[in-house]
Amino acid sequence: MAAPYLIAIGGSAGGLQPVLTLLPELSADLNAAIIIVLHRQNHNASVLPELLAARTSWTVKEAAEKEPLESGTIYIAPADYHLLIETDHTLSLDDSEKVNFSRPSIDVTFSTAAMAYKSHMTAILLSGANADGVDGLMDVNDAGGITAVQDPTTAEVDYMPKQALEQVKIAHILTPQDMATFINSIAKV
Amino acid sequence: MGRNQINEQEVALLLNDVLERYGYDFTDYAPASINRRVNHLYQLDRFPSFAEFRYRIISDSVYALRFVEEITVNVTEMFRDPSFYHALRKEVLPILATYPSIRVWHAGCSTGEEVYSFAILLKEAGLLHKSIIYATDVNASVLEKGRKGIFRLSQMQQYSRNYMEAGGVEDFSSYYTANYEYAKFREELGEKIIFSPHNLVTDGSFNEFQLIICRNVLIYFNKQLQDRVLTLFCESLEQLGFLALGSKETLNFTRVAKKFKQIDSKEKIWRKVNL
Numbered sequence: 001m002a003a004p005y006l007i008a009i010g011g012s013a014g015g016l017q018p019v020l021t022l023l024p025e026l027s028a029d030l031n032a033a034i035i036i037v038l039h040r041q042n043h044n045a046s047v048l049p050e051l052l053a054a055r056t057s058w059t060v061k062e063a064a065e066k067e068p069l070e071s072g073t074i075y076i077a078p079a080d081y082h083l084l085i086e087t088d089h090t091l092s093l094d095d096s097e098k099v100n101f102s103r104p105s106i107d108v109t110f111s112t113a114a115m116a117y118k119s120h121m122t123a124i125l126l127s128g129a130n131a132d133g134v135d136g137l138m139d140v141n142d143a144g145g146i147t148a149v150q151d152p153t154t155a156e157v158d159y160m161p162k163q164a165l166e167q168v169k170i171a172h173i174l175t176p177q178d179m180a181t182f183i184n185s186i187a188k189v
Numbered sequence: 190m191g192r193n194q195i196n197e198q199e200v201a202l203l204l205n206d207v208l209e210r211y212g213y214d215f216t217d218y219a220p221a222s223i224n225r226r227v228n229h230l231y232q233l234d235r236f237p238s239f240a241e242f243r244y245r246i247i248s249d250s251v252y253a254l255r256f257v258e259e260i261t262v263n264v265t266e267m268f269r270d271p272s273f274y275h276a277l278r279k280e281v282l283p284i285l286a287t288y289p290s291i292r293v294w295h296a297g298c299s300t301g302e303e304v305y306s307f308a309i310l311l312k313e314a315g316l317l318h319k320s321i322i323y324a325t326d327v328n329a330s331v332l333e334k335g336r337k338g339i340f341r342l343s344q345m346q347q348y349s350r351n352y353m354e355a356g357g358v359e360d361f362s363s364y365y366t367a368n369y370e371y372a373k374f375r376e377e378l379g380e381k382i383i384f385s386p387h388n389l390v391t392d393g394s395f396n397e398f399q400l401i402i403c404r405n406v407l408i409y410f411n412k413q414l415q416d417r418v419l420t421l422f423c424e425s426l427e428q429l430g431f432l433a434l435g436s437k438e439t440l441n442f443t444r445v446a447k448k449f450k451q452i453d454s455k456e457k458i459w460r461k462v463n464l
Contacts, residue, residue: 065219065408065437078437081408084221087197093437094222095405096262112221115193139193 002089003033003069005187006121008113010106010136012039012128014156018176019126023055023074025180032187033069034058035085035113037077037106039128049076065093077104084112100132110136119144122186124179126150128160137168146186148172150179192228199239200227203256206247213257213327214390217414226260262409263331266344267302269404270436271354274306276456278356281431282314285399291320294398294425296389297406298324301335301382306352307402308378309364313357317381323396325387332384338374340365345372389418394425401426405435416444423448423461432459 009019015038026034038048046062052074053060063075069089077083081093082104099105110123110133123140125133127150137147147170152158154175164170174182197220204215204223215223236242246253268274285291291311295304304324311317326332340348349361365372387395389406401422407415422432423445432440432449434457440446449459 064439066412081437084219084225086219086221092219092221093408094225094262095408095435096222096226096264108225111192112225115197115224116221135192142193 001031001071003031003071003073004120005032006069006085006113006117007032007034007183007187008037008110008121008123008140009034009126010037010110010123010133011126011150012102012106012130012132012157012160014127015039017127017156018150018154018179019052020055021176022179022183023052023058025184026056026058027184027188028057028072030184030187031071032183033071034074034183035063035069035077035083035109036074037083037104037109039102039104039106039132040079046079052076063091063093065091067091077109079104082108084108085116086112087116089116100130102130102132106133107136111139114139114143114145117143117145122146122148122183124148124150124174125161125164127155127157129157131160131163133160134164134167137164137170141168146171148174148182151175192232193224195224195228195231195239195242197224200224203227203243203246206243207253207256210247211250211253211257212391214388215260217390217411218409219411222262222409223260226262230256230259258328258330261328262405263299263328265299265302266351267306267340267348268351268355268357269303269306271351271356273433273436273456273458274310274351274355276453276458277307277433278310278314280452280456281400281433281458282310282316284431286314286316288399289319291316291400292396292398293320293322294396294401295322295324296387296401296403296422298326298332298335298384299328300331300340301338301384302340302348303402303404304335304382305338305374305378306355308382309352309357311381312378313359317377320381322382323398324382324384327386327388327390329386332386335382336379336384338376338379339371340374342367342370342372389421390414394421396425397427398425398430399427400431400433402433403435404433405438407438408435419443419445426461428461430461432461433457434459
């Protein structure tokens with residue numbers, strides 16, 4: 001079923017751990033799609049979808065271009081491409097310049113998601129050593145969406161969530177243990 | 190100040206202007222990427238309002254060309270996705286070798302890094318002398334760069350790694366001469382490449398080929414345009430010709446899916462088959 005709500009999650013160094021923590025606690029019946037953008041080495045074989053699928057009952061797949069966003073599915077941004085959200089709620093890939101030295105860039109996904117889902121989305125920024133995702137959170141704010149960051153005291157690298165808190169009005173500060181409960185409450189059917 | 194200042198309807202207006210005034214058709218491109226690039230350009234060039242931006246595009250043909258060049262993506266590298274080039278070397282070249290002359294179309298070639306990569310493969314297979322590569326792009330200024338065969342020296346380390354991962358065994362640096370920050374590729378590689386403007390949206394077929402390479406171009410098109418371009422490729426391929434796409438592109442679920450068979454489950458290379 002086409003997803004009426006979107007949860008976009010972005011992280012860099014130390015961003016995988018909170019994702020692994022939240023996945024097993026996600027309710028099975030949420031009426032939302034989840035997109036995960038994690039920075040990683042581009043030549044590594046794409047083991048991430050497989051790794052994450054083992055932690056959840058949700059369908060986990062690498063995001064493919066033109067694919068419609070469906071509820072109950074987690075889409076992982078492929079290595080070496082930006083992942084964009086179209087206003088018809090399908091996915092696009094783009095191999096343009098790196099943003100914040102990153103491709104996929106969290107900013108690109110958050111920002112295009114904000115244009116597509118407006119107030120019907122939440123963006124969560126996790127641990128990381130650069131500021132990718134901060135501008136994207138701003139765009140989500142401007143479009144009426146909900147913003148959240150990982151509690152910097154729980155982040156392996158606190159630069160990214162700290163930058164977000166300094167530059168953007170962030171609505172929620174979450175520990176990895178709280179994230180699933182938070183998502184379950186905002187995307188409940 | 191957010192970065193989404195020009196909305197999709199306004200972008201559509203600009204694309205219509207560019208089509209009507211200058212003949213460049215971006216109206217069947219996937220919108221999100223174009224939106225992002227238009228907004229980026231709008232902020233980069235510090236326009237005070239959408240109206241001024243639009244007026245400039247309509248009234249200033251030089252600026253309109255900048256608009257066209259900036260909203261199209263021209264990021265490329267040599268031997269991008271080495272395993273793909275490895276597959277070309279092992280699976281495709283031995284078959285092309287059986288033809289008396291080889292015609293290749295590299296569509297959407299941008300500044301030509303991948304074209305030179307392929308020319309190196311042909312050279313090493315002893316096939317370059319009987320090959321012609323037509324390298325086309327909608328953007329004339331990137332073609333000019335391709336014609337020169339001069340790329341940034343700082344990239345060569347990465348390209349050399351890619352080359353070796355793609356099964357290259359020569360000394361990669363023997364293919365170019367370094368001069369300050371630039372690497373100029375050997376003339377003989379460029380001699381068999383014809384760089385020429387071609388617009389996949391509006392132009393038709395211009396020859397029959399045994400191999401068409403079009404990587405990371407279709408991802409920028411909407412479904413209808415993808416189908417149209419793939420039909421053009423299908424019609425421009427000889428029977429049993431090869432079509433090579435980008436690593437996240439596919440023929441599955443497209444209009445031409447039944448006319449092709451993927452030669453290898455991992456790499457995005459298809460063969461036009463008799464059915």
